[in-house]
Amino acid sequence: MKSSKPCKSTMEAALDLLSRRLLTHYELETRLLEKGYESSEIKAVLERILEWGYVNDRELALMYSESRLKRYSRRRVQQDMQNRGIESELIDQALKATYSSNDEYEQCMSLAERWYTQEEKRWELKCAKDNAKRTIPRELWVRQKVTRKLVQRGYPSDMVRSVINQIGNEREDGSV
Template identity: 65%
Template sequence: MVHLTKSKPPKSAMVVAVDSLSRRSMTHYELETRLQEKGFESSEIEKVLDRLQKLGYLNDQDFALMYSESRLKHYSRRRVQQDMKNRGLSPQLIEQTLESTYSSAMEYEQCLALAKRWWIQEGKRWEQRRESDPAKRTVPRELWIQQKVARKLIQRGYPTEFVWKVLANPEVCLNNDTE
C-alpha cells in the first residue's frame, strides 16, 4: 500500500518574512528581495514590510548600528561601508552610522593591532617555509612579511596611507621578532 503524502499549504509572505528574520537580522531591501524571489506579489510584500516595521522587527537604522558595531574590531570603515551598501542601506544612513561608530584614530589603532598580530603569524610561516624549502631563502624575511601583512590589511579595506604608516612603525616588527 502506497501512502500519499499531503502537500503542505503554501506559506504566507508574513510567515516567510518572520521565518527569515528569525534566522538573522536583515535590511528592508534584503527582506524585500527574499520575498520577491519566493514569488510573492509586490502589494503583499509591501503590506508585510510595513507591518514588520510597525512591530519593530524591521528597522534599517538599528540594523546599521548593530552591523557597524559588530564589524568595528575586525574591518575597516571602508569595508563596512561597502558591505552596508551591498545590503541596500541608504548612503545617508550609512554615513550617519559610521560617523557614530568609527574614528580615524581608532581605525589606525585597529590597523596597528592587526599588523602586529599578523607580523607574528607571517614570521612563523616564513620560518616554516625556510625550513621546508631552503631555495626560498632568496627573499629577505622582513620584506616577505611586510608584503604579506600589507596585502591582508589592504584586503580588509584599510587606507593605503594607514597601511604604510603602520608598517613603517618600528614597534610592529621589533616587538614581535622576539616572540
C-alpha cells in the first residue's frame, strides 16, 4: 500500500532536489507538485528558499548562458531556458550579457571547420570499407552532415548556409 502523504517534509524534499542540481523556481515548484505536496506548503517553502538565495533564476540564466556559449547558438540556449521556466526578461538579459551576433558567427564557423574535417575523414573511412558509398559526392555528403549538426545546435539557417559556402569556397581555392 502506498501512502498519499509524502514521507519527507516539503522543505526537506525541496532542499534534497536542490542538492543535486540548480533548479529554476518553476522547476522546483513543478517537481514538488509532482511529488504530491500541497501547493500552499510549496508556496511557503519557495518563499523561504528564495529568501535564503538557494533559488535565483537571474544567476542561473546567466550561468546557463555562459556555459553553453561555445557549443550552442543563442536561439537554442534561449529555447532551453524557456523550457526550464525562466522569465523572458531574465533570458534576454542573460543572452545580451553573453552572446553577440559576431561571436555567434565565429563560433558557428569554428564548429563547422572542425566538423568539416571530421566528416571528411569519416567519408574516407566509409568509402575505404565500401566502394559503393562513392556514389554520393564527398563534398555534398560532408556539407549535409555539417549543416545538419549546426542546425541541430540552433544556428539560423542563413548563417549556416553562409558558413558552409565560405568553407566550401576556401577549400576549393586551396585545392586548385
